[in-house]
Amino acid sequence: MxxxxxxxxxxxxxxxxxxxxxxxxxxxxxxxxxxxxSIIAQRMASSLESFPLLAVPFFIFAGAAMARGGIAHKLYGLAEGLVGHWRGGLAQVAVMNSLFLGAMSGSSNADAAIEARTIAPIMRERGYSNAFASVVSASSSVVAPIMPPSIGLIVYGLLTNTSIGKLFIGGIIPAFLITISMLITVRIVSKKRGYGAMREKRMPAPEIMTRARTALWALAMPVLLLVGLRGGWFTPTELGAIAAVYALLVGLFIYRGFRIRDVYSMLTESAHTTAGVMLILAAASVFSMILALEQLPQSMLEALLGLTDNKYLLLLIINIALLLLGTVLEGLALLVILAPLLLDVINNLGIDPVHFGIVMVFNTTIGSVTPPVGTVLYTVCSITKCSIEEFTVEFLPFFLALVLVLLALVFIPPLVTFLPNLLF
Structure with a gap:
């Protein structure tokens, strides 16, 4: 060993x-x-023989179709109508747009890339600094893996045998809390920098309703998810298939953001992304067997329980460790390696696995925006040509806001568990 x-x-x-x-x-x-x-190949193959895993390629394709299908433009118009009159209006629009996009893609990288390519250039033209535009694009994308449908939550559910439907529903309130914290942070920073609003007055309600109707097909996706899961009409896996077909039809025939000939490239892109996720999960299943053979989960459980038997203090210790590890390791890697290990710990202390799942996915997502090894950080900076040093300085108030939300989720479990317990 x-x-x-x-x-x-x-x-x-x-x-x-x-x-x-x-x-x-x-x-x-x-x-x-x-x-x-011979166990390696057998274990890798058997780990992928899982019906819930079918949700991964479906949701990845749905996200790609939503991103290309003109939906981002419709959502931008609605977000601009809702918050464009606030101080730092364009940055506020970017944050609100991320909430909408997060309900489509489930990926912080996809969300951040869209923001960096569409809204960040406009922010620079309107007088915002490149670093601030880059940080807003990256920080606001943190909501995507928490807002269902989330690939991270699906992976956590598969690794820990936790209800994916409950995880999806449990992410709704935290997603809105993250969005509110980003809106407040943007307002505070914009006030100090003198960034103004996009317009002097609130947009008239009839015009906002017009924009909402235009974006209605895009906004129907999360409603479909909530109603379908709660009503028992389909499982999360079946929802993935429905979401993929829905996104394809909306992009092709309603918003006309792409054509039939573009579908092949979308399928190819989705296949590459899916293959990467599946390979990680297959490799993780072999590695987790080694950990079980060496009884590492039991050793970790004993070590952590030796520190304290207070579940909230232990959650705090675990989250501090995850935040530190997130600065040097990729978020999905942390999730794959540590989720099965920590499952015994949280079960022993009576911690709801749905609560812990949302907290862990959110924690590891914060790491994806944090230097020096942040995948979202590098995605945005490669597009906006922002230096890591400038990004880091500008990111500090946003990092503080995200950590405060994380602590609220840790110490107030009903923020996560209220809706799943109510609806299920």
Whole structure:
């Protein structure tokens, strides 16, 4: 196990993709026992024989169709009508737009890329600094993996055998809290910088309603999700298929954001993304078996319980550790490696796995925006050409706001569990 651990951290330091880090360490472990070598392929294959996993490619394709289908433009118009009159109006629009897009894509990287390409250039033209525009694009995208349908929540649900439907519903209130915290932060920073509103007065209600009607087909997606899951009409996996078909039809025939010939490239893009996620999950299943064989979860449980038996204090310790790890490890990697390990800990303390799942996904998503190893950070900065140093300085107040929301979710579980308990 010592060689396996050394190889694991060595490959991480080299920057090897997480799937190959897990596979490399697993091969080294089973090489010590040739009789068990065949387990690797068997375990990888069997881990993917899961009906709920079908939701992943469906939602990924739905997100791609929503991004290309002209939906982002319709949502931008609605967001501009709602908050364009606030101080820092264009940045407020970016935050509100992320909430809408998050209900379509479920991916912070996709959300941030759309914002960085569409709204950030306009913000620079209106006098906002490039660093501020970049930070708003990245920070507001944190809501996407919390707002259903979320790929991160699906992965957590599969890894811990937690109801994906409850996780989806549990993310709704936290998503709105994140959005409100970003709107407030933008307002405070804009006041200090002198960033003004997009218009002097609130947009008339009839015009807002007109824009809402224009974006109605886009806004119907989360409503479809809530009503369908609550009514028991379909499972999260079936919802993924419905969402994919819905996004395709809306993009093709209603908003006409792409044509039939563009569908192939969307399918290719979605297949590449899905393959990456599936490879990580397959590799993680082998690595998790090693951890079980070595009884590492039990050792971790004993160590953590030796610190304190207060579940809230233990949650605080775990979240501080996750925030620190998130600065150097990719969020999905942390989720895949640690979620199965921490499951025994939270079950032993009577912590709701739905509550912990939302907290963990949110925590690891904050890490994706935080230097030095933030995937969303690098996605945005590569598009806006913002330096990491400038981004980091501008990000501090937004980081503080996100951490405050995280602490609220940790210490006030009903913020997460109220809706799932009510609806299920």
């Amino acid at each position: 010592l060689i396996t651990g050394f190889l694991f951290f060595f490959l991480l330091i080299l920057g090897v993709p997480i799937a190959f880090v897990l596979l490399g360490a697993s091969v080294a472990y089973f090489a010590m026992n040739p009789m068990m070598a």
